[in-house]
Amino acid sequence: MKNILIIGCGLLGSSLLRRIHKKKLAKKIFVYEKSISNIAKIKKLKLPGVIVKTLKDGIINSDLIIFCTPMSEYKRLIIKIDKFIKPNTLITDVGSSKIETTKIIKKFLKKDLNWIQSHPIAGSEVSGPEHGKENIFVDKWCVLIKDQSTKKNHLNILRKFWKKIGSKVVVMTPEKHDKIFSITSHLPHLIAYNLVKSAQDFEKKQNFGLIKYSAGGLRDFSRIAASNEIMWRDIFFNNQKNISKAIDLFIKNLNAFKKDINAKNDKSILKKLVQTKKVRSKIIKLKQDIDKPDFGRN
């Protein structure tokens, strides 16, 4: 890789910037960032790389372009870059849902064949370049998206790139990706938001000051519910079909559980409570557990 352009220098963009610099994975790193406040932070933090003034400056001088913006920015940016991007430039992104972005890329990027989507399973409930970390991707999964139009050589280049970053790489279709993450990430975040909202609704009626007693569970959900709202709106809208199905499955289970509680169905409740423990053991066995939850932004 000669030159790399990072578009959007928030939590993930700045983490990539730090890592690419540290591992010397590029001759030059360019950064395109539209937020004036983020640019000021990047300068204050003395992050590596060159901040380009126009998107064109970054695009025409780069061999790899990485989109690290909210997904709702893709269309606007693609229409812009499509005018001057060189045919051999490889593009990727770090978005958390893939079916909708596949459609946007295919529709608006004429040279769409060079875009292979990535999804590094890493993140935090905090945003901005000041929270980025050089090692955020290390030993984490990075999903690469493959469909009929994916070129093998491009996939290999990108696979090598993420391995050099330190990630474990897995390849799947956009459909499989969006199904898996609707359950492992999108539903958990949606639930966290709604649990916190339910606590707020309850408090409005009762005024018990219940936040004071949040240590018993609510507190730890509130951490997830504090994640970036633009990023999450984009995910919920983009993966709407799978997420809707996941909500239905979850509500079905909730209602059955409620029925068991109301009927004091000892056997059924104990079976459920014991069964779910097994997932925990599996997660620990697969070395997916960590000391301090980081609630990926995935």
Place this chain on the structure above:
Amino acid sequence: MKNILIIGCGLLGSSLLRRIHKKKLAKKIFVYEKSISNIAKIKKLKLPGVIVKTLKDGIINSDLIIFCTPMSEYKRLIIKIDKFIKPNTLITDVGSSKIETTKIIKKFLKKDLNWIQSHPIAGSEVSGPEHGKENIFVDKWCVLIKDQSTKKNHLNILRKFWKKIGSKVVVMTPEKHDKIFSITSHLPHLIAYNLVKSAQDFEKKQNFGLIKYSAGGLRDFSRIAASNEIMWRDIFFNNQKNISKAIDLFIKNLNAFKKDINAKNDKSILKKLVQTKKVRSKIIKLKQDIDKPDFGRN
């Protein structure tokens, strides 16, 4: 306090044992534990205190008795101790719901006037005396339950006891307690169990190996869902009415959220996602946040 008896020496019982010993809060500490495996662990760990062979031995020689068993054990134990307990003995417990246990105490303990319930907001997803920690209650809330029959002097003795343990004490009715914790603790745990169950149901159909990708949220819920099943069954059954209402409120919010996603209602979704962030700030401001979630057993 002269002598203290701890009934049930699991996570909380053994934590109290360690703390009472360290702070020298009793002349003698007695431990009654029916599980042979727990007794072996207590001996191996060389925990302080004297393990009594019969409940009677502990009861007649103690001034304060602390129930640290699952709540479903209370009735059986009360019927037993009611025969030989001395009139001035003070009893408390560490159970996580209070309306039902109030009924049991009033019904089966003739000398019920000396039982003041406690609920220390502390715990973990692991159980057993080997996981107990001397400082688990320090700077945590401990709720004391007060109703018409509560004697002031007993309440004061217990308040002093928990303050010496290191907890912050708050007094409320069983009704208020059970409402608050149905939202801040019981609902979050119930949701965690059902989210993990939904992931299991999904995996059964699709076989995607999704646990591998659990880092984006599911993993952190699985931690809560690994909590002790007997304790949680007891809580769900005992606080059934409030929990049922909490589930209904939560499902109502989930359905509204789903509707917003399906309609791509940008304004409504963003408003919700931003609103819930405020709870997080409040929790941090109230110093209820910690580095590493412990998902209280409350």
